Amino acid sequence: MSQEDIFEKVKQEFTAYLIAKGHRKTPERYMILKHIYTLNDHFDIDFLYNSINSERPVVSRATLYNTMELLVDSNLVIKHSFGANMSHYEKAYNNDNHLHLICTICGDIKEIKDHNIKDVIQSKKLSKFALSHYSLYIYGVCNKCAKLTTKKRTSQAKK
Ligand SMILES: [Zn+2]
Ligand SMILES: [Zn+2]
Structure with missing residues (x-):
């Protein structure tokens, strides 16, 4: 699937979600979604905020936080909490x-x-559960x- 096709697909899903939940379809929200789908790695909010606003300020932190919640809720973005670190996201x-x-x-x-x-998990017969x-x-x-x-250990051993 091309990047364009993927973006078209997630845009449609997001639109359906926003309408169903009665949220406004603002250009900022779509811009954030599109930006996330150009990233190939995990990111945290700070990284996303800086990368979206790198050329000129386009979205506020409040908009970003609010949109991320919608994107996670609509299952278009996954939120991870890896241990002590702040939340990480990925498409x-x-x-x-x-x-x-x-x-x-x-x-x-x-x-x-x-x-x-992958094979082991996908071949598991999960009763009353669709993976x-x-x-x-x-x-x-x-x-x-x-x-x-x-290094630390060796330098300590020398003391
Ligand atoms: Zn490390
Ligand atoms: Zn991942």
Whole structure:
């Protein structure tokens, strides 16, 4: 699916949602949606705010917070709470199921795809339950932090 097709599809869904819930269809809301679907990674509100307003101020924080709530509620954006860090978001549509590797020290998130796990989950016979999507968090220590900790340990050992 092309980027244009995807955007057309999510725009339609968002419109249907806004009408059903009696929310206004403001250009800012669509702009935020479109912007999110150009991003390929997780982001937090600060990142999104800065990236949307990078050329000139176009949306306020209040509008952004409010729109994010609508986008999460309409299932077009997924909200993650990875441990102690602030909420992270990612687009939901056409974003294949993936695993999140989360560093418990710096909070860095890496995404990986794993077809074995995908097959296992999709072949599970879930009684009285239709699977739509899943999200898996794997916690540990990233390479960068592991190196830093080893360094600290060796310098402490020298003292
Ligand atoms: Zn780390
Ligand atoms: Zn993700």
